[in-house]
Amino acid sequence: MAVCCDLEVDVNGEETFMVDKKVIASYCGRLSKLFGKSTGSARNLKVIFNDFPGGAENFELLSRFCYNNGRIDVTPSNISFLHSGSLFMEMNSSVSGTPNLLEETEKSLKGMSFWAWSELLITIKQCQDLLPFPSSSGSLEKCVDSLIGRMATSSEPSPCPSTSSPDSSGVRFSCDTGSTESLKNSCSRATWWFEDLLVLSTNLVEMVIKSMVLRKFDHSIISRFIFYYQKSKCYTGTPDEKRNVVETVIDMLYILDWNSVSFKSLFGILRVSLNLNIRKCSRTKLESMIGSQMDQATLDNMLIPSPYGMNYLYNVNLVLRFLKAFLHGGISQTSPTQLRKVASLMDLYIAEVAPDPCLKASKFLALTMALPDSARDSYDRIYRATDMYLQVHTGLSEEEKMKICCAMNYEKLSSEACTHLSQNRKFPSKSAVQALMSQQIKLKSLVKATNKTKSYIDSPSGVIEIGRKGKKNESDSPTNNEKLRAHLQGMQWRVTELEKICLKMQTQMTKIMKSRVSGHSTPRSLPKLCS
Template identity: 90%
Template structure:
């Protein structure tokens, strides 16, 4: 009998099939509706499918079903193709009414819980091969549910090696009773599926992880799998494939409980991500997760090289973003212990980056002032780092130096640090005066005045009191101390005007003191020459 080929079918541009339109239309509702009464006509027709699930391979499979009087063996290796193809072609009815391919595949999918683990893997692998064609997710969702159901039972033994590969022979899961040495502890029982799920694409991993989260799967186990998946997939592959894997893993880690995510592993994925130029949103998520646990970081973690093309040594901007994420929840939600740990780490980091000749003043100050003052009990570490910075950056202007020393909290410097600062020529002279004044304020209660004689001088700024111990006037002392507490980044003009006014007053005071000393010297000489009885004179400050 001659074979009738009166229908030409173009499948996704991959291949063209010549088939009998009457045979296919008897099982495919989509073709039956398309042809209508013209099924029996003698003229040839052509149909073009641009989104046929499974492509030419699946169309050929469905054609065999139609040419074989509606009979075909449904197995884990073809059920995904048959299910999606029967949905697309509307094969839920036939002439005889007894061969409903869509109903038969749905019935087979209901028995999925009794399949072997290897059969599940075969099916889920084929499901992802069908993506992103429409109507292909029905069997995929069923596979994912069954897959997670197997993994949630932590005491369930791992499939034997022969069933852990999609290409292995199908053995019923209920018969997989072999055990290995790796199943002797609970950890191996909880992670036995890691290697098998490496076959999943990033789209499918995202689907599986979200489903696991909804089913209250252990977040620590999920995060371990994601890191394992990332390392395995990034070992080979193109830069685009690696970038896709890293972005997917970061996005999935972000929806977990961050306390269950390994901080060390986060830094591992960060170093990979920095070389891949991942999406900004994924990068921000990763930085937020790292920043939230920054009290667990070490100096080695923080010393991340600067991006390619930048002349400074370390990625200071990245560390500043970590600090911002760390403080994002507010100081009230951060324990004092955590703050002190991060402050100690930052003292070490600042000292490490200070010698970088390309580090700008603005970035150096941002590192110092990123944490609140309450985070540090001592500013000695910051002072040492600042001293190193000034030693390397010899070309700074006076204004820049003033900004730097104003960032120091002098009340939290040790006596040794203050003494060193008072003699440190790299600091502006005003900084040394300020340090000395702060030290005098602290020691004021311990020093007993031995001479209470004072002199009063009429100056342009008003009556200024001069002490007999070589101190500057009290009003100037308060001005200097006040200047040190100004917030230089936001009050530059105010600070500059204040310091200029203070300098003017001190200069005028020194001129008046010099005149008085000259006058007193002349008086003493004249009295000695006249052999008059000497009288006690008030002591003057130098």
């Protein structure tokens, strides 16, 4: 059959092909419709494709099919190109009994479940090179489904000879330090595919992860792969490429169960993202995940340097957002143990940032009041941090000092802290008075409890009633009596000590008040000590 080159085809501006219009149109419905049934001898026809899937390479592959009387070997290495190209060129109807390329490729795709793992990887790699076209063809979804199905059912190490264990510290640690050989084998079976999927683009990895979540894969395994992928991809690449990887990784982690996500690894991503200026929505997601596990943080995690160009030392605003995320579910959703852990951590953090001369009073107050009062059994650390802050920030007004002191619960200050506060001239006088009053209230409660216990013990039947709920037990009475009297003596000694402390504080406060009030004003009388 004589062949003439009467059609010029420009493929995506990459390359121009001279082909036989009749031969190509007999297999391609798109060109057949374009030319109609015209039998004219018009020459120098030209067709321009700007979005041909696979570009010039794929057009050449389809041309070979047409020139070879509709015969071509459909293999995993070319099926993605042939399927997308046949869809684009509408090679789905037989003209005069010509072979149907689209039908052939779809028949091959149905047998994908019988392919080798390496063939699946080749095909899915080609699919991502053809994006976004394969998304509309359905071939990409078929590849992903087959890939995930193989990952879910395989119980052996990687079928692909090139596969190796993930070179990730987290993965290697969990696999290599197992206490038994079965644990190592189990880890190997769960993670053998990590290295192979590194060839996938971020868009395709996100698609795979979402499908894995729908298939009920173990979220801890998924999160380990995501961190491994992020670490591998961020090792090299431009800032824009790294930013895209980090944002995609955060989006993938966000759809998992957060309890299965490594807190340490989240901070690793945070350190990378701080230098990449990621999107606000991605940053908010990352902060929410970190904040939800705030009780696992350490002081080193929290001491994050301030953003470039800021004069304060540490990124206090970021820590405040962590705390907001931690409390997002409400106090009822947070256990008392978690609250106390976070409060203890924040006490250490506040003590570290307090000496910063550039830390504003509003930020210091926000830190001290971020957690509810129930989170702390003692406010001694807050007092010491406040003392350091006032020592550095000497220019604060009395009003500003009082606002800062409002964060303290004086009833939860120890006697030693109250004594120190009463003598501390950096604190406003009202704060010292409040500390003294709280100690007096404690002393009254203790004296009342002591007197009640003493009168009960001194009663004829008191000791015996304590023993067995009113049933007399002569053998236990002397022992109980001795223990209770010893306890009473201890309480009485404590009362005496507190009275001495309060007397000392009252004397000191009188001196302070006299020195602080003006000559025209009359100092308010101090609260009386309980008798």
